[in-house]
Amino acid sequence: MRLRVEGLSAKRGEDLIFHGISVVLDAGEALVVTGPNGSGKSTLLRVLAGLLVAESGSVRVEGASPDIGHPRELCHYLGHRNAMKRELTVMENLSFWKSFMGDSAGGSGIDVEAATEALGLGGISHLPFGYLSAGQQRRMAMAKLLVAHRPVWILDEPTAALDASADRLFAGLVERHLGAGGIVVAATHQPLGVDARELRMTGFAGEMV
Amino acid sequence: MRLRVEGLSAKRGEDLIFHGISVVLDAGEALVVTGPNGSGKSTLLRVLAGLLVAESGSVRVEGASPDIGHPRELCHYLGHRNAMKRELTVMENLSFWKSFMGDSAGGSGIDVEAATEALGLGGISHLPFGYLSAGQQRRMAMAKLLVAHRPVWILDEPTAALDASADRLFAGLVERHLGAGGIVVAATHQPLGVDARELRMTGFAGEMV
Amino acid sequence: MISLFLRDLKLSMRAGGGALIGVLFFMTVIAVVPFAVGPDLNLLSRIGPAILWIGALLACLLGLDRLFQAEREDGSLDLMLMQETPLVLTVLVKCLAHWTATGLPLVIASPLLGLFMNMSEVAIGATMLTLLVGTPAITLIGAVGAAVAVTLPRGGLLVSILVLPLAIPVLIFGVSAAYAAVEDPAPFLPPLLILVAITLFFAVIGPLAAALALRSTSD
Amino acid sequence: MISLFLRDLKLSMRAGGGALIGVLFFMTVIAVVPFAVGPDLNLLSRIGPAILWIGALLACLLGLDRLFQAEREDGSLDLMLMQETPLVLTVLVKCLAHWTATGLPLVIASPLLGLFMNMSEVAIGATMLTLLVGTPAITLIGAVGAAVAVTLPRGGLLVSILVLPLAIPVLIFGVSAAYAAVEDPAPFLPPLLILVAITLFFAVIGPLAAALALRSTSD
Amino acid sequence: MSENSLAIRKISDLANPTRFLGLAERVLPWLAGLTALLFAIGLTLCFTTEGDYQQGETVRIMYVHVPSAWLSMMCYTVMAVAALGTLVWRHPLADVAARAAAPIGASFTFLALVTGSLWGKPMWGTWWVWDARLTSVFVLFLMYLGLIALNRAMDEPGKAAKVSAVLILVGFVNIPIIKFSVEWWNTLHQPASVLRLGGSAIDPEFLRPLLVMAVAFTLLFFTLHIAAMRNEIWRRRVTSMRRQAARSAGREV
Amino acid sequence: MSHTAYVVASYGIAALTVVALILWVWADGRARRRELQALDKAGIRRRSAPAGDAQ
Ligand code: HEM
Ligand SMILES: Nc1ncnc2c1ncn2[C@@H]1O[C@H](COP(=O)(O)OP(=O)(O)OP(=O)(O)O)[C@@H](O)[C@H]1O
Numbered sequence A, B: 001m002r003l004r005v006e007g008l009s010a011k012r013g014e015d016l017i018f019h020g021i022s023v024v025l026d027a028g029e030a031l032v033v034t035g036p037n038g039s040g041k042s043t044l045l046r047v048l049a050g051l052l053v054a055e056s057g058s059v060r061v062e063g064a065s066p067d068i069g070h071p072r073e074l075c076h077y078l079g080h081r082n083a084m085k086r087e088l089t090v091m092e093n094l095s096f097w098k099s100f101m102g103d104s105a106g107g108s109g110i111d112v113e114a115a116t117e118a119l120g121l122g123g124i125s126h127l128p129f130g131y132l133s134a135g136q137q138r139r140m141a142m143a144k145l146l147v148a149h150r151p152v153w154i155l156d157e158p159t160a161a162l163d164a165s166a167d168r169l170f171a172g173l174v175e176r177h178l179g180a181g182g183i184v185v186a187a188t189h190q191p192l193g194v195d196a197r198e199l200r201m202t203g204f205a206g207e208m209v
Numbered sequence C, D: 001m002i003s004l005f006l007r008d009l010k011l012s013m014r015a016g017g018g019a020l021i022g023v024l025f026f027m028t029v030i031a032v033v034p035f036a037v038g039p040d041l042n043l044l045s046r047i048g049p050a051i052l053w054i055g056a057l058l059a060c061l062l063g064l065d066r067l068f069q070a071e072r073e074d075g076s077l078d079l080m081l082m083q084e085t086p087l088v089l090t091v092l093v094k095c096l097a098h099w100t101a102t103g104l105p106l107v108i109a110s111p112l113l114g115l116f117m118n119m120s121e122v123a124i125g126a127t128m129l130t131l132l133v134g135t136p137a138i139t140l141i142g143a144v145g146a147a148v149a150v151t152l153p154r155g156g157l158l159v160s161i162l163v164l165p166l167a168i169p170v171l172i173f174g175v176s177a178a179y180a181a182v183e184d185p186a187p188f189l190p191p192l193l194i195l196v197a198i199t200l201f202f203a204v205i206g207p208l209a210a211a212l213a214l215r216s217t218s219d
Numbered sequence E: 001m002s003e004n005s006l007a008i009r010k011i012s013d014l015a016n017p018t019r020f021l022g023l024a025e026r027v028l029p030w031l032a033g034l035t036a037l038l039f040a041i042g043l044t045l046c047f048t049t050e051g052d053y054q055q056g057e058t059v060r061i062m063y064v065h066v067p068s069a070w071l072s073m074m075c076y077t078v079m080a081v082a083a084l085g086t087l088v089w090r091h092p093l094a095d096v097a098a099r100a101a102a103p104i105g106a107s108f109t110f111l112a113l114v115t116g117s118l119w120g121k122p123m124w125g126t127w128w129v130w131d132a133r134l135t136s137v138f139v140l141f142l143m144y145l146g147l148i149a150l151n152r153a154m155d156e157p158g159k160a161a162k163v164s165a166v167l168i169l170v171g172f173v174n175i176p177i178i179k180f181s182v183e184w185w186n187t188l189h190q191p192a193s194v195l196r197l198g199g200s201a202i203d204p205e206f207l208r209p210l211l212v213m214a215v216a217f218t219l220l221f222f223t224l225h226i227a228a229m230r231n232e233i234w235r236r237r238v239t240s241m242r243r244q245a246a247r248s249a250g251r252e253v
Numbered sequence F: 001m002s003h004t005a006y007v008v009a010s011y012g013i014a015a016l017t018v019v020a021l022i023l024w025v026w027a028d029g030r031a032r033r034r035e036l037q038a039l040d041k042a043g044i045r046r047r048s049a050p051a052g053d054a055q
C-alpha cells in the first residue's frame, strides 16, 4: 500500500493556498505537516480526505483493492470537530460510527469497549458525550480511529486538548497503526512523539524537510 | 487590586468536582491551572468567571472601584469557543465586542486594527471570521482581550491551536498585561511561557505547587 | 446596546433570512386558506383577521428558538452573561432586533394579504394596527421560551409549545380588536388598549424571566 | 444504514422529546385556532383540514433546517461524505428518519385533532390519508433546502425561497383532496394521485439534489 | 452559602432523600393494598347501583370521569406546592415530587378528557365543543405534556428544576379557571354539584360509589406518586454515580 | 336510553390507562434498581460526605 500525492494544489475562495505538493508515503510511514497558522495545513488534509476538490494534481492509493471508488474511502479523518453527538452516549456514538463506516479491506476494527480502554477511558462509555471534559471528548473521538479499520489516518491537530499522559497513549496508538502497515498524515504544532517525515507548509508551497 | 478565592467548591450535576480551593492573586500575578483531562480545570475557570454558581466559597476582587456589582464584570473569559460569528467580518465582530463590553475602570482598550496588528494578523480584519484558519480564529478571539480593558483575564487552553511564533506573541501580551498590573488565570497543558504560580487540579481538590 | 441591535439585525439579514422566511410562510398560509374554505368571499373576509393573526403568530415562531441558542453555541452568550450591562437589557435589545427582522415585515406585508382575503379597508387597517401592537408581545413571550430551551440542541418545537399557550391572550384580544373595528356594536378601543397593556406587561416580564432562565441554565 | 436511521431517531427522541413534541406542537396549534376564529363548530369543521395541513407544514419546517447543519457543525457530515455508501442513500435515510420522528406522529395524531375541529369521519380519514401521502414530500423538499443552506453563510434566504414555493403545491393538493372527499361534486382521486406523484417525484429528485448540494458546498 | 444555611440544612434534614426512601419502602405495600381494596369496593358499587332515569347507563361513566377530573386538578396543585418548595425553600425533594407527578397528572387528565368525550357523545351529541371548561382541561393536558417534554429534554435535573417550577406556577392560574368556568361562563357542562357551598345536591344513591371511587383514585395517586418519586431519586443517584466515574476515569493512566 | 358501549369503552380505557401507568412506574423502578446494583458491583459508591475524603 502506498499513498501517492502528485502536484497537488488547492484553492480557498479565489486564491491558491498551496501548489505543487508531491509526497509518496509507503506503508508504515508517517508524515507530519507543520507550518504557521493559516499556511494551509488543514486545507491540505481536507484535500487528501477528499473533502475539498483539488485545483490540480492527484491523490492516489496504490496497492489497494481495485473496487475502491475514491481514495477517501480508505481514510479516517479526524478534524477540529469531533463528529460525535453530545446527546448520545459515547457508546451509542461509537457503535454508530463502527457500523456506519464498516471496515476497509485488510483489517478490522476493535470493539467499542476495547477502543475506549485503549484510550484510557474504559468504563465511562455509558455517559452522554456532552458530559465529558474537552480532553476526554477528544480522546473519545480518537476511539473512532480504532473501531473502524482504515489504512490511512488523516489527523488535524489531534493532540490539542490532551494531557501529557494521553499524549503518550496516543503516540503509542499511532506507532501501533504504523507498525501494522498503516499510513498517518498529521498536522500539528507540537511534536507528535513518533518518527515521521515532515512537510513544512510555508504559506504558498510546501517543502519537505 | 487583588483576586481572592476562598474555599471554593463547585458541582457538575449532582456531584462535587473540586472543593476547598483558596488562592490569592495580587496585581501582576499569573496562575496556571494544570491537571489531567477531566480534573476540573475548565469548571474552575467557569466558576471564577461567574458562569457557574459555586457550591460554596467565594470569589472576590479587592481594591476595585466599589460600584462593581460582581467580580465577573472585571473579567475577560476566553473559553473553548471563540464567541465570534462566522458570518460577520472580523472587524464587525471585534468592534461589536468593543462597544458592547466597554472598558473597566483603570484602563482602556486599544482599537480594533491595532489589536489585530498586535496578534500579527493586521490587514485581514475585513474577512468573514469563518474564512480564517483555526489558529487565526483563535488569535482573533484573543484580540478581544485587547479591544476592551479588563484587569482579570481568564483563559481556557488559550494556545491550543497556535503556532510557535503566535505562542511567543501571546506570551508577550500576557507579560504586558501582568506588567500593567493585571491578573491572569489560565488552564493549560503546555507551558504558557510566562512566570506563573501553578495550581494543580488532582481530580477532587486542587493543590498549590 | 445599539451595537448589539445592529449586529443582530445584520446577522438575521445575512444568515437567517429573517424577514423573507416569515413573510413567505405568512403568504403560504394565506394562499392555502381559500382552498380550504372555498371561494366564498364573504366567509373569507369574515375570517380574514383571524387567519392573518394565526399566520403571524406562527410565522413569529420560525427561528425564534435560535435567538439565544446560536449565541450559546459559539460562546457569545457566556460573554453577554458576564457584562455590567444588565442581562435584562441585553435580552430586551435582542428581542427588539428579532422583532424588527421578523415581526415588522409581517406587519408591513399584512395589508397586501388582507386584500387577498377580501377584507375591507377598515378591517385591514385595524388588523395591521393590532398586529403592530401585538406581535412584539409574541416575540417577548417567545424569548422566555427560547431562554428556557437554550441548552437543548433541538429546542425548536419545545419553544413553540411553551410559547403558544401564553400567546393565547394576545391572540384573543388582537382578533377581537380587529373585529370590533368592523362590527358596529363592539368598541374598538378597549381590546386594543388591553393589547397594548399585554405588550407592555410582557416587555417587562418577558426579559426578566428570560434573563432569569439564562442565568440559571448556564453551564 | 439502519444504524444511521436508528441514530437519527434516537437523536430526535433524546434531544427534543421527539414524537411527543411534534404532536404536542400540533395540538397546541389546533387549540389556538378556536381562540382566533371563535368556537363556531361549523366554521371550525370547514377550515379543519386546512388548519391541520398548515400545522403539519409548520411542524415539519421547524427543525428541518438543522437536518444537515447540526451534522456539519460537529463534523459528522465530513465523515458521511467520505464513506463508500452513496451519499444519496445517506440523505434518503436521514429524510426517512426525520419523517418517522416528525411526520408520522403528526399523521397518527391527526384523527384525534380532527375530532377537536369537529370534522366528520370522512373528512378526518381523507385528511389523514393526504397527510400520510403528502408530509414525506415536505420533508424531502426541505432536505434540499437544508443541504443548500448547510454551508452558505447566507443560505437562510435561499432555503425559504426554495422550500416554501415548492411546498405550496403539496399543501394545495393535499387540502383540496381532503375537501374533495367531503364535497360531492369534486372528485377525490385526482388530487390525491397528483399528491402521490409529487411525493414520488421528490423522493427521487430530493435526495439527488441534496446530495449534489452537499458535495459541492463542502469546504 | 450564607447565614441561612443552617436553617436550610435543618429543613432538608427533615426529609432528606435517604430518609424518604426508607419511609417509602415501608409505606408503599400498605398503600397499594388499601388502594386495591377500595377499588374493589368502589367498582362493585359502581355496577350494582341502578342507572339514572334520565341518563340511563351512561351515568356510570361519572364514577370514572369525576374522580379523574378532580385528580387532574389535585395533581397539578401538588405540583404547584412542590414548585413553591423548589423556589422558596430549595428543598431537594420538591423538584423530585414535581417531576414525578407530571406523568401521573397527565394520565388522569387524559382519562378525564376521554371519559368526558365518551359521555358527551350520547349526552350532547358531539365528542367535543370548545366551551370554557373543556378547553381549559385541554389546556391543562397540554401543560402537563409540555412539562414532561421539558423534563425529558433537559437531561440534567438541577438545570430544569427552577425553570419548570416557574412554568408550573404560571400555569396554576388555569386551575381556578377550570374549577369555576362553569359558573363564570354559561356552558354545556354540568355545574358543580358535589363540591360546592351549601352542601351536595346529588342523590346519595350516586354519591356513595362516587365518593368511594374518588378516595380510591386519590390513594392510587399517592401510591404511584411515592413510587415515582423513589424512582426519580434512584435515577438521580445513578446519573450522579456515573458522572463520578467519568471524573475518576483515566486519572491513573 | 342505553349506551352500554360508551360505558364499557370508558371503563376499558380507564383500566388500560391505570394499568399502563402502574406498569410503567414499576418497570422504571426495577430498571433503576438494576442500574444501581450494576454500579455498586463496578465498585462505584456514592460520596455522601464530600468534605471527608479528598483524594
Ligand atoms: C371532554 C369533556 C369533559 C371534560 C374535559 C370535563 C371536565 C370535568 C371537570 C374538570 C370536572 C370537575 C369539576 C369540579 O370539580 O368542579 C368535571 C365534573 C363533572 N362532569 Fe365533566 N367534563 C367533560 C364532559 C362531561 C360530560 C359530557 C358530562 C355529562 C353530561 C359531564 C358531567 C360531569 C359531572 C356530573 C361532574 C361533577 C360535577 C360536580 O358534581 O362537581 N362532564 N368534568
Ligand atoms: N457540561 C457538563 N455537564 C456535566 N458534566 C460535565 C460537563 N462538563 C464537564 N463535566 C464533568 O466535569 C468534570 C470536569 O470537567 P472539566 O471540563 O472541568 O475538566 P478539565 O480539567 O477542563 O479537562 P480537560 O483537560 O479535558 O479540558 C469532568 O469529569 C466531566 O465529566
Ligand SMILES: Nc1ncnc2c1ncn2[C@@H]1O[C@H](COP(=O)(O)OP(=O)(O)OP(=O)(O)O)[C@@H](O)[C@H]1O
Pocket (backbone or CB within 6 Å): A012, A013, A017, A035, A036, A037, A038, A039, A040, A041, A042, A043, A044, A201, B130, B131, B132, B133, B134, B135, B136, B161, B163, D219
Ligand atoms: N472555510 C474557509 N473559507 C475561505 N477561506 C478559508 C477557509 N478556511 C481557511 N481559509 C483560508 O485558507 C488559508 C489556509 O487555512 P488552513 O485552515 O488550511 O490553515 P492551517 O495551516 O490549518 O492553519 P492553523 O494552524 O491555524 O490551523 C487561510 O489563510 C484561510 O484564510
Ligand SMILES: [Mg+2]
Pocket (backbone or CB within 6 Å): A041, A042, A043, A156, B133, B134, B135
Ligand atoms: Mg488548521
Ligand SMILES: [Mg+2]
Pocket (backbone or CB within 6 Å): A133, A134, A135, B041, B042, B043, B156
Ligand atoms: Mg477543559
